[in-house]
Amino acid sequence: MVVSFMSVVLTAFYAVASVEQQAIGNEIDAVWSTSDGIRLEIFYSQQVDGVWTEPVQITDDHYDNMYPVVDKDSNGKRWIFWTAYNNGRMELHYATGKDDNWETSDSLTAEMKTNIAPSVVIDEKDTVWVTWSANDGKLDDILYAYNENNSWSGPELLHEANDQPDILPEIELDPTGIPMVNWQSRANGNYKRLISRWLGDDWSEPMIQPVEEKEGSDVSSEKQQLALPPSLNKSSLVFIRVY
Numbered sequence: 001m002v003v004s005f006m007s008v009v010l011t012a013f014y015a016v017a018s019v020e021q022q023a024i025g026n027e028i029d030a031v032w033s034t035s036d037g038i039r040l041e042i043f044y045s046q047q048v049d050g051v052w053t054e055p056v057q058i059t060d061d062h063y064d065n066m067y068p069v070v071d072k073d074s075n076g077k078r079w080i081f082w083t084a085y086n087n088g089r090m091e092l093h094y095a096t097g098k099d100d101n102w103e104t105s106d107s108l109t110a111e112m113k114t115n116i117a118p119s120v121v122i123d124e125k126d127t128v129w130v131t132w133s134a135n136d137g138k139l140d141d142i143l144y145a146y147n148e149n150n151s152w153s154g155p156e157l158l159h160e161a162n163d164q165p166d167i168l169p170e171i172e173l174d175p176t177g178i179p180m181v182n183w184q185s186r187a188n189g190n191y192k193r194l195i196s197r198w199l200g201d202d203w204s205e206p207m208i209q210p211v212e213e214k215e216g217s218d219v220s221s222e223k224q225q226l227a228l229p230p231s232l233n234k235s236s237l238v239f240i241r242v243y
Contacts, residue, residue, distance in 0.1 A: 030229050031068040031080055032238040040064040042082055045229045052229045058095050069118050069239050073126040081118040081130055090114040092132055108145060113137045119171045129179045131169040140165040142183050158203055182209050
Protein backbone atom coordinates (compact mmCIF):
# COMPACT_ATOMS: atom_id res chain seq x y z
CA MET A 1 0.00 0.00 0.00
CA VAL A 2 1.28 3.45 -0.81
CA VAL A 3 2.14 5.48 2.26
CA SER A 4 3.49 8.60 0.65
CA PHE A 5 4.58 10.24 -2.55
CA MET A 6 6.52 13.25 -3.69
CA SER A 7 7.58 15.01 -6.85
CA VAL A 8 10.90 16.72 -7.26
CA VAL A 9 12.80 18.77 -9.76
CA LEU A 10 16.32 17.84 -8.82
CA THR A 11 16.20 18.53 -5.06
CA ALA A 12 13.33 21.05 -5.10
CA PHE A 13 10.40 19.15 -3.62
CA TYR A 14 6.78 19.86 -4.57
CA ALA A 15 5.61 17.55 -1.77
CA VAL A 16 7.85 15.76 0.68
CA ALA A 17 7.41 12.39 2.37
CA SER A 18 8.06 12.24 6.10
CA VAL A 19 11.40 11.10 7.46
CA GLU A 20 9.80 8.01 9.03
CA GLN A 21 8.43 6.89 5.65
CA GLN A 22 11.90 6.98 4.11
CA ALA A 23 13.47 4.46 6.47
CA ILE A 24 15.73 1.79 5.08
CA GLY A 25 13.68 -1.28 4.24
CA ASN A 26 10.87 0.54 2.49
CA GLU A 27 10.35 -0.09 -1.21
CA ILE A 28 10.72 3.11 -3.23
CA ASP A 29 10.01 3.86 -6.89
CA ALA A 30 11.44 6.70 -8.93
CA VAL A 31 10.23 7.76 -12.37
CA TRP A 32 11.67 10.72 -14.19
CA SER A 33 11.81 12.58 -17.45
CA THR A 34 15.14 13.56 -18.93
CA SER A 35 16.61 14.23 -22.36
CA ASP A 36 18.35 11.50 -24.31
CA GLY A 37 19.96 14.18 -26.45
CA ILE A 38 17.06 14.29 -28.91
CA ARG A 39 13.85 14.39 -26.86
CA LEU A 40 12.53 13.82 -23.36
CA GLU A 41 12.15 10.18 -22.31
CA ILE A 42 10.78 8.41 -19.22
CA PHE A 43 13.01 6.30 -16.97
CA TYR A 44 12.25 4.07 -13.99
CA SER A 45 14.30 2.77 -11.06
CA GLN A 46 13.48 1.01 -7.80
CA GLN A 47 15.21 1.31 -4.43
CA VAL A 48 15.29 -1.67 -2.10
CA ASP A 49 17.21 -1.48 1.18
CA GLY A 50 18.85 1.75 0.11
CA VAL A 51 20.15 0.58 -3.29
CA TRP A 52 18.77 1.87 -6.61
CA THR A 53 18.42 -0.59 -9.50
CA GLU A 54 19.82 0.14 -12.94
CA PRO A 55 17.41 2.59 -14.65
CA VAL A 56 15.01 1.19 -17.24
CA GLN A 57 14.09 3.41 -20.20
CA ILE A 58 10.31 3.25 -20.53
CA THR A 59 9.82 5.36 -23.68
CA ASP A 60 11.60 5.54 -27.02
CA ASP A 61 9.36 7.37 -29.48
CA HIS A 62 8.80 10.67 -31.28
CA TYR A 63 7.16 12.36 -28.28
CA ASP A 64 8.60 14.59 -25.59
CA ASN A 65 7.55 12.64 -22.49
CA MET A 66 7.07 14.58 -19.26
CA TYR A 67 5.54 14.59 -15.75
CA PRO A 68 5.57 10.85 -14.97
CA VAL A 69 3.84 9.28 -11.94
CA VAL A 70 3.82 5.66 -10.75
CA ASP A 71 2.00 3.21 -8.48
CA LYS A 72 1.98 -0.58 -8.12
CA ASP A 73 -0.74 -3.22 -7.78
CA SER A 74 -0.85 -6.18 -5.38
CA ASN A 75 1.17 -8.31 -7.84
CA GLY A 76 3.98 -5.78 -7.94
CA LYS A 77 3.16 -4.58 -11.46
CA ARG A 78 3.94 -0.90 -11.91
CA TRP A 79 1.64 1.52 -13.74
CA ILE A 80 3.38 4.64 -15.04
CA PHE A 81 1.46 7.58 -16.54
CA TRP A 82 2.87 10.70 -18.17
CA THR A 83 2.20 13.53 -20.63
CA ALA A 84 3.43 12.95 -24.19
CA TYR A 85 3.87 16.08 -26.35
CA ASN A 86 4.07 16.21 -30.14
CA ASN A 87 3.11 18.86 -32.72
CA GLY A 88 1.25 21.05 -30.26
CA ARG A 89 -0.81 18.22 -28.78
CA MET A 90 -0.39 16.75 -25.30
CA GLU A 91 -1.63 13.19 -24.81
CA LEU A 92 -1.83 10.99 -21.73
CA HIS A 93 0.24 7.82 -22.14
CA TYR A 94 0.91 4.91 -19.81
CA ALA A 95 3.00 1.75 -19.56
CA THR A 96 2.92 -1.28 -17.28
CA GLY A 97 5.69 -3.59 -16.18
CA LYS A 98 7.86 -5.04 -13.48
CA ASP A 99 11.62 -5.11 -13.06
CA ASP A 100 13.05 -5.13 -16.60
CA ASN A 101 9.87 -6.38 -18.32
CA TRP A 102 7.70 -3.57 -19.67
CA GLU A 103 4.88 -3.55 -22.19
CA THR A 104 4.69 -1.02 -25.03
CA SER A 105 3.14 2.23 -23.90
CA ASP A 106 -0.46 3.02 -24.77
CA SER A 107 -2.63 6.14 -24.91
CA LEU A 108 -5.44 7.08 -22.56
CA THR A 109 -6.50 10.40 -23.99
CA ALA A 110 -9.76 12.24 -24.29
CA GLU A 111 -10.28 14.38 -27.39
CA MET A 112 -8.73 17.41 -25.74
CA LYS A 113 -5.98 19.75 -26.86
CA THR A 114 -3.91 19.16 -23.73
CA ASN A 115 -3.76 16.32 -21.20
CA ILE A 116 -1.29 17.10 -18.41
CA ALA A 117 -0.42 16.62 -14.73
CA PRO A 118 -1.55 13.00 -14.23
CA SER A 119 -1.99 11.52 -10.77
CA VAL A 120 -2.50 7.80 -10.08
CA VAL A 121 -3.48 5.52 -7.22
CA ILE A 122 -4.32 1.79 -7.11
CA ASP A 123 -6.87 0.59 -4.57
CA GLU A 124 -7.03 -2.67 -2.62
CA LYS A 125 -9.01 -4.35 -5.42
CA ASP A 126 -6.24 -3.45 -7.91
CA THR A 127 -8.46 -0.91 -9.65
CA VAL A 128 -6.20 1.71 -11.22
CA TRP A 129 -7.47 5.28 -10.81
CA VAL A 130 -5.94 8.13 -12.78
CA THR A 131 -6.91 11.78 -12.98
CA TRP A 132 -5.40 14.70 -14.88
CA SER A 133 -5.90 18.25 -16.17
CA ALA A 134 -7.28 18.62 -19.70
CA ASN A 135 -8.07 21.59 -21.91
CA ASP A 136 -10.37 21.67 -24.93
CA GLY A 137 -8.74 24.83 -26.25
CA LYS A 138 -10.79 27.11 -24.05
CA LEU A 139 -10.93 25.91 -20.46
CA ASP A 140 -9.11 23.57 -18.06
CA ASP A 141 -11.09 20.71 -16.49
CA ILE A 142 -10.35 17.62 -14.40
CA LEU A 143 -10.78 14.25 -16.11
CA TYR A 144 -10.59 10.77 -14.64
CA ALA A 145 -10.61 7.14 -15.75
CA TYR A 146 -10.21 3.81 -14.00
CA ASN A 147 -9.02 0.39 -15.07
CA GLU A 148 -10.99 -2.49 -13.58
CA ASN A 149 -10.27 -6.07 -14.63
CA ASN A 150 -8.08 -4.83 -17.51
CA SER A 151 -10.86 -2.63 -18.94
CA TRP A 152 -10.79 1.17 -19.01
CA SER A 153 -13.68 3.47 -18.21
CA GLY A 154 -14.08 6.97 -19.60
CA PRO A 155 -12.27 9.26 -19.73
CA GLU A 156 -14.97 11.41 -18.13
CA LEU A 157 -15.32 14.80 -16.46
CA LEU A 158 -14.82 14.46 -12.71
CA HIS A 159 -16.87 17.54 -11.82
CA GLU A 160 -19.86 19.29 -13.36
CA ALA A 161 -19.12 21.52 -16.34
CA ASN A 162 -18.34 25.09 -15.30
CA ASP A 163 -16.82 28.29 -16.63
CA GLN A 164 -13.76 28.32 -14.37
CA PRO A 165 -10.36 26.62 -14.74
CA ASP A 166 -9.76 23.43 -12.73
CA ILE A 167 -6.14 22.25 -12.56
CA LEU A 168 -3.49 20.09 -10.85
CA PRO A 169 -5.45 17.12 -9.48
CA GLU A 170 -4.03 14.74 -6.88
CA ILE A 171 -5.70 11.39 -6.23
CA GLU A 172 -5.23 9.19 -3.16
CA LEU A 173 -7.13 6.73 -1.00
CA ASP A 174 -8.89 7.89 2.14
CA PRO A 175 -8.47 5.88 5.40
CA THR A 176 -11.26 3.52 4.28
CA GLY A 177 -9.66 2.87 0.88
CA ILE A 178 -12.03 5.08 -1.12
CA PRO A 179 -10.49 7.21 -3.93
CA MET A 180 -10.59 10.94 -3.36
CA VAL A 181 -9.30 13.75 -5.56
CA ASN A 182 -8.28 17.26 -4.66
CA TRP A 183 -7.52 19.98 -7.18
CA GLN A 184 -7.26 23.72 -7.63
CA SER A 185 -10.26 25.63 -8.96
CA ARG A 186 -10.27 29.33 -9.74
CA ALA A 187 -13.14 31.61 -8.78
CA ASN A 188 -13.24 35.40 -8.40
CA GLY A 189 -9.60 35.65 -9.39
CA ASN A 190 -8.30 33.27 -6.71
CA TYR A 191 -7.58 29.55 -6.60
CA LYS A 192 -9.15 27.35 -3.94
CA ARG A 193 -8.52 23.66 -3.38
CA LEU A 194 -11.53 21.39 -3.81
CA ILE A 195 -11.98 17.75 -2.81
CA SER A 196 -14.32 15.03 -4.05
CA ARG A 197 -14.77 11.35 -3.08
CA TRP A 198 -15.88 8.37 -5.14
CA LEU A 199 -19.44 7.33 -4.24
CA GLY A 200 -19.50 4.03 -6.12
CA ASP A 201 -20.93 5.28 -9.38
CA ASP A 202 -20.00 8.97 -9.41
CA TRP A 203 -18.04 11.60 -7.51
CA SER A 204 -19.38 13.59 -4.59
CA GLU A 205 -20.16 17.28 -4.86
CA PRO A 206 -16.83 19.14 -4.62
CA MET A 207 -16.16 20.78 -1.28
CA ILE A 208 -13.48 23.22 -0.23
CA GLN A 209 -10.62 21.24 1.29
CA PRO A 210 -9.71 22.31 4.85
CA VAL A 211 -6.20 23.66 5.26
CA GLU A 212 -4.04 21.32 7.34
CA GLU A 213 -1.28 22.88 9.39
CA LYS A 214 1.85 20.80 9.81
CA GLU A 215 3.90 21.49 12.90
CA GLY A 216 7.64 21.36 12.84
CA SER A 217 7.95 20.76 9.10
CA ASP A 218 11.50 21.20 7.91
CA VAL A 219 11.79 20.52 4.19
CA SER A 220 15.54 21.00 4.03
CA SER A 221 16.19 18.29 6.64
CA GLU A 222 13.73 15.86 5.05
CA LYS A 223 15.35 16.18 1.63
CA GLN A 224 18.56 14.77 3.02
CA GLN A 225 16.86 11.50 4.00
CA LEU A 226 16.50 10.18 0.46
CA ALA A 227 19.34 9.86 -2.04
CA LEU A 228 18.01 10.08 -5.59
CA PRO A 229 19.15 7.72 -8.38
CA PRO A 230 22.71 8.67 -9.38
CA SER A 231 21.89 8.81 -13.11
CA LEU A 232 19.68 11.89 -12.73
CA ASN A 233 20.90 15.16 -14.16
CA LYS A 234 20.06 18.82 -13.55
CA SER A 235 17.18 18.83 -16.05
CA SER A 236 15.40 15.77 -14.64
CA LEU A 237 11.80 16.00 -13.43
CA VAL A 238 11.40 13.25 -10.82
CA PHE A 239 8.46 11.58 -9.06
CA ILE A 240 9.14 9.44 -5.97
CA ARG A 241 6.66 7.01 -4.39
CA VAL A 242 7.32 5.30 -1.07
CA TYR A 243 5.42 2.07 -0.27
